[in-house]
Amino acid sequence: MSRQELIQNIKDRASFLCVGLDTDLRRLPANLPRNAEGMLEFNRAIIEATSEYCVAYKPNTAFYEALGSEGWKVLEESIRLIPKDKLVIADAKRGDIGNTSGQYASAFFEHLQCDAITVAPYMGYDSISPFLDFPGKWTILLALTSNAGSRDFQFLECPEGKLYETLIRKARQWGGAEKLMFVVGATREEELSTVRSLAPRHFFLVPGIGAQGGKLQKVCELAMTDDIGLLVNASRSIIYASNGSDYAGAAGRAAKKLQEEMASILSKRGII
Amino acid sequence: MSRQELIQNIKDRASFLCVGLDTDLRRLPANLPRNAEGMLEFNRAIIEATSEYCVAYKPNTAFYEALGSEGWKVLEESIRLIPKDKLVIADAKRGDIGNTSGQYASAFFEHLQCDAITVAPYMGYDSISPFLDFPGKWTILLALTSNAGSRDFQFLECPEGKLYETLIRKARQWGGAEKLMFVVGATREEELSTVRSLAPRHFFLVPGIGAQGGKLQKVCELAMTDDIGLLVNASRSIIYASNGSDYAGAAGRAAKKLQEEMASILSKRGII
Numbered sequence: 001m002s003r004q005e006l007i008q009n010i011k012d013r014a015s016f017l018c019v020g021l022d023t024d025l026r027r028l029p030a031n032l033p034r035n036a037e038g039m040l041e042f043n044r045a046i047i048e049a050t051s052e053y054c055v056a057y058k059p060n061t062a063f064y065e066a067l068g069s070e071g072w073k074v075l076e077e078s079i080r081l082i083p084k085d086k087l088v089i090a091d092a093k094r095g096d097i098g099n100t101s102g103q104y105a106s107a108f109f110e111h112l113q114c115d116a117i118t119v120a121p122y123m124g125y126d127s128i129s130p131f132l133d134f135p136g137k138w139t140i141l142l143a144l145t146s147n148a149g150s151r152d153f154q155f156l157e158c159p160e161g162k163l164y165e166t167l168i169r170k171a172r173q174w175g176g177a178e179k180l181m182f183v184v185g186a187t188r189e190e191e192l193s194t195v196r197s198l199a200p201r202h203f204f205l206v207p208g209i210g211a212q213g214g215k216l217q218k219v220c221e222l223a224m225t226d227d228i229g230l231l232v233n234a235s236r237s238i239i240y241a242s243n244g245s246d247y248a249g250a251a252g253r254a255a256k257k258l259q260e261e262m263a264s265i266l267s268k269r270g271i272i
Numbered sequence: 273m274s275r276q277e278l279i280q281n282i283k284d285r286a287s288f289l290c291v292g293l294d295t296d297l298r299r300l301p302a303n304l305p306r307n308a309e310g311m312l313e314f315n316r317a318i319i320e321a322t323s324e325y326c327v328a329y330k331p332n333t334a335f336y337e338a339l340g341s342e343g344w345k346v347l348e349e350s351i352r353l354i355p356k357d358k359l360v361i362a363d364a365k366r367g368d369i370g371n372t373s374g375q376y377a378s379a380f381f382e383h384l385q386c387d388a389i390t391v392a393p394y395m396g397y398d399s400i401s402p403f404l405d406f407p408g409k410w411t412i413l414l415a416l417t418s419n420a421g422s423r424d425f426q427f428l429e430c431p432e433g434k435l436y437e438t439l440i441r442k443a444r445q446w447g448g449a450e451k452l453m454f455v456v457g458a459t460r461e462e463e464l465s466t467v468r469s470l471a472p473r474h475f476f477l478v479p480g481i482g483a484q485g486g487k488l489q490k491v492c493e494l495a496m497t498d499d500i501g502l503l504v505n506a507s508r509s510i511i512y513a514s515n516g517s518d519y520a521g522a523a524g525r526a527a528k529k530l531q532e533e534m535a536s537i538l539s540k541r542g543i544i
Contacts (some may be wrong), residue, residue, distance in 0.1 A: 032465060061370060062375035068348055068383045072341035082461070093368050095392060096334060097419040100294070103334035106540025111340045120367060120392040122414055124421025142394055147369040156430040163428065163435070170424060 001087050001115050002136070003178050003227075006203070009055045009085055010228050011272050014263035018056035018089065018205065019029050019255060020235025021046065021078060023063050031245040036070040043078040044248070046239050047254035052261035056087035056231055058205075079112055087231070088114045089205070093142065095120040095127040102130040109137045116140055118183060118205070121167055125174060132175045137182050144195060146208035148186025164191075168198045177201035184223070186215070186232070192222035196229075203229050209258075210237025216258070220265045228271060234258060273359050273387050274408070275450050275499075278475070281327045281357055282500050283544050286535035290328035290361065290477065291527060292507025293350060294320065295335050303517040308342040314519070315350040317509050321524035325531035328359035328503055330477075344475070351384055359503070360386045361477070365414065367392040367399040374402040381409045388412055390455060390477070391438055397446060404447045411452050413443050416467060418457025418480035436463075440470045449473035458487070458504070464494035468501075475501050481530070482509025488530065492537050500543060506530060 001009075010016045023039050032038035047057065047236045059078060063155075064071035082088055090112060094104040108117045109131075119131055131139040144154055144164045154164040159167070168182060171212035179200075184195050186208035195204070204223060209232050211215055216232060224230055234254070242250030273281075282288045294309050295318075304310035319329065336343035336346060336350070354360055362384060366376040380389045381403075388410035391403055403411040416426055426436040433441070440454060449471075456467050458480035459490045476495060481488055481504050488504060496502055502537045506526070514522030 020486045022373070060368075060372055060375075062316060062372045062379065064367070065344075065379035066375045066383060067377070069341045069344035071379075072337075072344045076340055091368075093366065093392070094334070096332075096363075096365050097417070097421075100332055100334045103296070103332075107334065107337035107340070107343075111338060120365070120394050122392050122394045122425060123417050124424030124426070126419050126421040128421075142321070145369070145395050147395060147398050149369075149398040149400075152396030153394060153439065154396070156428075156435065156438060158428040158430060158435075163425070163430075166428060230315065 004260040006055070006087060007227055013053070013055055013259070014266055014272050015053055015055055016228055016230050016232055016262055017054040017255060017258050017261040018058050018233040019046070019050050019238055020052045020091070020207070020232045020233050021057055022235040022239065025067065027145040027240055027243065029247045030031050036067055036074050039067070039074045040077055043074070044081055045248035046251050047081050049248040050238065051083050051086065053252070053255040054086065056089055056093045057082050058089040058233055058235070060091040060235070076112060079114065087116060089116040089118065089140065091118050093118050093120045095123050097123065098126040098130060100128050105130045105134050109134045116181070118142065118163055121171070128174060132179060137179070139175060140205050141180065141182055143168050143182040144184045144188050144191055146187040150185065165194065165198060168195060172199055172202065176246040177203065181205050181231070183207065186219050189218055189222065192219060196223045200225065201227070201229070203231060205231050205233060207233045210234040216261055217265070224265070224269065226271070228266070232262070278327070278359060285325070285327055285531070286538055286544050287325055287327055287531040287533055288500055288502050288504055289527060290330050290503045290505040291318070291322050291326045291510055291528050292363070292479070292505050293329055293331040293511065297339065297411055299512055299515065300503045301515050301517055301519045308339055308346050311346045312349055315346070316353055316519035318523050319353050321520040322510065322527040323355050323358065325524070326358065328361055329354050330361040330505055332363040332507070334512050348384060351386065359388060361388040361390065361419040362386040363390050363411065365390050365392045369395065370398040370402060373399050376467040377402045377406050381406045385479055388453070390414065393443070400446065404451060404476065409451070411447060412477050413439070413452065413454055415440050415454040416456045416460050419458040435472060437466065440467060444471055444474065449475065453477050455479065458491050461490055461494065464491060468495045472497065473499070473501070475503060475521065477503050477505060479505045482506040484541040488533055489537070496537070496541065498543070504534070
């Protein structure tokens with residue numbers, strides 16, 4: 001999916017919502033079996049209930065790998081259930097030496113047919129370039145994450161600014177706004193505008209809304225651009241909105257609520 | 273496997289060799305089918321031919337994921353073929369926020385029954401602690417990698433030394449030498465002794481011998497301890513020693529050659 005198609009989808013849906021499919025076997029509602037079939041049924045119902053309100057889905061590979069090859073089958077089948085107009089982001093946080101990253105790129109872009117993958121930066125350019133080199137696909141580089149541990153390394157003072165700033169400066173030379181995005185946590189309000197000034201055109205994938213406590217209005221105030229420039233992810237606050245048999249309806253309502261808030265923001269800015 | 277057991281295994285085998293199972297479908301010898309069955313058959317023959325000469329195996333998850341759920345099945349079945357006295361390292365380079373890293377830990381330590389996993393550091397402590405918290409398992413943190421891109425971030429000057437030095441200083445407070453190792457590339461001769469001085473007791477997993485050009489003697493000179501402290505990995509130089517139907521025999525000979533070199537080093541140092 002191209003940048004222009006993504007922007008058009010956001011305008012058409014009045015939504016820049018990404019629904020995170022962090023489907024945890026242990027948190028399936030009681031009316032579903034706690035196995036691979038239950039996970040797939042859960043994802044099917046969540047996707048059906050939320051697809052009207054979002055432009056992207058982000059399956060988190062860890063929750064599928066926890067079931068081994070059976071879980072990977074659920075991942076494959078879940079991705080096939082996602083409507084074709086959605087950006088499918090593998091939240092996989094991969095990254096390795098060049099020939100290995102090439103295998104990961106093949107796994108996620110070719111075999112799984114994802115549109116995008118999250119990638120870890122520590123190993124540098126040749127760990128990232130095999131993803132960037134894939135035509136028509138997106139690389140989403142971890143820049144500033146929403147967890148407490150982000151303080152351990154990302155804020156270290158380096159010669160040209162903090163580590164996350166240095167990373168963004170370097171990475172924007174590797175990939176333009178047509179194929180590279182950054183992960184920037186919603187809980188990092190103080191830094192969001194700094195990050196935006198460093199990457200004025202790149203899309204940010206923003207986790208941390210909902211269960212992690214970030215606020216949508218504030219994020220948009222600090223980092224939205226004329227081309228939107230934001231995909232805001234919510235996982236647990238949508239997919240576990242209810243743990244009863246009404247889980248899909250509750251997920252749909254939670255997604256709708258966020259979408260309406262997004263529509264209002266987009267409208268106030270004259271984007272739609 | 274405990275540190276003491278690992279050290280004893282190294283002494284018993286006169287080897288600190290780890291064989292990397294980077295099994296690339298496209299590089300299977302012509303007498304094997306280019307599919308999941310071929311990969312498993314290849315791994316079976318490689319493991320049988322090399323197990324006498326090594327103490328660890330390191331399947332690289334990327335090569336299995338490239339085949340999706342079928343590839344994960346090959347990974348599961350390959351791990352079951354590895355003799356019980358070997359350290360099984362999932363070269364997976366995972367790392368995410370706490371609850372997600374917990375799922376990865378479960379995937380690799382419980383479902384796949386690996387002894388160790390390689391972990392990426394960028395997201396900090398809470399991305400690593402779920403691995404460290406697993407009793408009897410090893411976390412192997414990327415510190416100084418052997419690829420060209422390692423120059424992009426790992427050598428950045430931070431207030432308390434380079435980024436990789438800062439990382440090791442911090443991480444050694446998170447995990448002692450009984451459960452934490454570091455990845456330190458064999459191509460980084462200049463830095464190997466610095467890294468050893470920062471982590472005098474931790475084992476290092478050292479890739480980059482063979483196809484990547486690192487030299488075994490030099491690595492041992494700079495970073496071996498009285499407790500050995502090194503697991504030296506070779507992947508492509510062993511498993512692709514021949515691309516003919518004699519691939520297993522050639523792999524065995526390549527592993528034996530490294531093991532004999534290791535035995536000589538261990539003997540000269542009076543460790544065996």
